[in-house]
Amino acid sequence: MASYLELSKPEAERLYEEAKNSYENYKAMNLRLDMSRGKPSSKQLSITDGILTVLKSGEDCYNENGFDCRNYGQLDGIPEAKKLFGDIIGANEDEIIIGGNSSLNLMYDALAKGMTNGFFESSRPWAKEDKIKFLCPVPGYDRHFTVCESFGIEMINVPMLEDGPDMDMVEKLTASDPLIKGIWCVPKYSNPEGKTYSDEVVRRFARLKPAAKDFKIFWDNAYVIHEIYDEGDSLLDILEESKKVGTEDRVFIFASTSKISYPGAGVAVVAGSAKTISYFKKLLSAQTISFDKLNSLRHVRYFKSADGMRKHMKLHAAVIRPKFELVLKMLDEQLKGIGIADWIKPRGGYFISLNTLNGCAKRTIALAKDAGITMTPAGATYPYGKDPTDSNIRIAPTYPPLDELKTAMEIFILCVKLAALEKILSK
Numbered sequence: 001m002a003s004y005l006e007l008s009k010p011e012a013e014r015l016y017e018e019a020k021n022s023y024e025n026y027k028a029m030n031l032r033l034d035m036s037r038g039k040p041s042s043k044q045l046s047i048t049d050g051i052l053t054v055l056k057s058g059e060d061c062y063n064e065n066g067f068d069c070r071n072y073g074q075l076d077g078i079p080e081a082k083k084l085f086g087d088i089i090g091a092n093e094d095e096i097i098i099g100g101n102s103s104l105n106l107m108y109d110a111l112a113k114g115m116t117n118g119f120f121e122s123s124r125p126w127a128k129e130d131k132i133k134f135l136c137p138v139p140g141y142d143r144h145f146t147v148c149e150s151f152g153i154e155m156i157n158v159p160m161l162e163d164g165p166d167m168d169m170v171e172k173l174t175a176s177d178p179l180i181k182g183i184w185c186v187p188k189y190s191n192p193e194g195k196t197y198s199d200e201v202v203r204r205f206a207r208l209k210p211a212a213k214d215f216k217i218f219w220d221n222a223y224v225i226h227e228i229y230d231e232g233d234s235l236l237d238i239l240e241e242s243k244k245v246g247t248e249d250r251v252f253i254f255a256s257t258s259k260i261s262y263p264g265a266g267v268a269v270v271a272g273s274a275k276t277i278s279y280f281k282k283l284l285s286a287q288t289i290s291f292d293k294l295n296s297l298r299h300v301r302y303f304k305s306a307d308g309m310r311k312h313m314k315l316h317a318a319v320i321r322p323k324f325e326l327v328l329k330m331l332d333e334q335l336k337g338i339g340i341a342d343w344i345k346p347r348g349g350y351f352i353s354l355n356t357l358n359g360c361a362k363r364t365i366a367l368a369k370d371a372g373i374t375m376t377p378a379g380a381t382y383p384y385g386k387d388p389t390d391s392n393i394r395i396a397p398t399y400p401p402l403d404e405l406k407t408a409m410e411i412f413i414l415c416v417k418l419a420a421l422e423k424i425l426s427k
Helices: 009-027 042-047 049-053 079-089 103-116 142-150 167-176 199-206 238-245 274-284 293-303 306-335 361-370 402-426
Strands: 033-035 096-098 133-138 154-161 180-185 216-220 251-256 268-271 341-343 352-356 373-375 392-395
Touching: 009 402, 033 402, 042 049, 042 306, 049 293, 079 096, 079 251, 079 268, 079 293, 079 306, 096 274, 103 142, 103 180, 103 216, 103 251, 103 268, 103 274, 133 142, 133 167, 142 154, 154 167, 167 180, 167 199, 199 238, 238 251, 268 274, 293 306, 306 341, 306 352, 306 402, 352 361, 352 402, 361 373, 361 392, 361 402, 373 392, 373 402
Parallel strands: 033 373, 133 154, 133 180, 180 216, 216 251
Antiparallel strands: 096 268, 251 268, 341 352, 352 392
16 A cells, blocks of 8 residues: 555545545444543453452451451551562562552552652652652653642653663653652553563663652553463563662552452552551551451452462453454554554553654544544643644553444544545645
């Protein structure tokens, strides 16, 4: 297929009219198809329904130490839950807190503690600075950016390279500015590109020499066991690497079962050095007596072990793998080689990242919306919703059934072509 960038004007006009006619036909169908966020499908949610009945009576509510999980207490979580999740994310019992249902809530809380209390490396709360800054690898996760924006934290874009964030830039910026207090990271199957940080990138994070002594790495390991294929990516243990060089106190690790059991009814965890977790637990004690231990116990009884959780994730992979493969096949068949889009083929996670011609992402999403396709807004993968090239689009293929996904992708690809042809013809 010839590149659209090499078309004569009459050829481009002909392709545009053909695409426009097809688009109007789709619009007339009054479709309502949702690819807005990385949500599990109903079929995926049903995989875990056995967890709903794993605790059948009050007698089942005692943990391995004889503690009644229906009662107050054990702020940092029951030991068997710490063991289960510690084995997944690489943390010892004194390095982990079992939280409520949301890792985002724990991330917000950790950042809020920095603002109101500061961290033990410094007695100065971040809010007492004239301003503070966070580094944000881009394209990235919109919720991270929203958290920063809610606190008035200045965000600095750091480009994502093939093996993770541009570490030359990270090292230079953190070493030169004491107001840079942290960085957001989705280190495995990054949102939205599906990239996994290389071993060297992880080691460079551990060896950072930031000017701010209370600098923090917010390591959002949301997709730690979310493989699409049996042979997934491997990620070096940031906590272990940091311990080797004595920098473990700067790491916060977050994860949850939101896409393992149930979004909104899973279990979230935060991990770090024993010193970090002890400090965080002390601050948490002012706001809650304990999190939902019954839900933690349900997860332990149902999954039994880290290997049990990994085996469970293979059932999820069997559901979502055909959806990823369908999207990638359609992109290859209909957009490859015509010069108006490029995309990444992830081996895990929940998204496919596509780049349009510069200046075409917002128009593509607007066209899709008018045709009944709900997608993540263009620009959402950048701080303040401002993609400097207006090109990145996050495709979320997991929620729709295959037949609806196929229709949604036919329309989306058509919108990519229409937006590109409009731009080409405008010149």
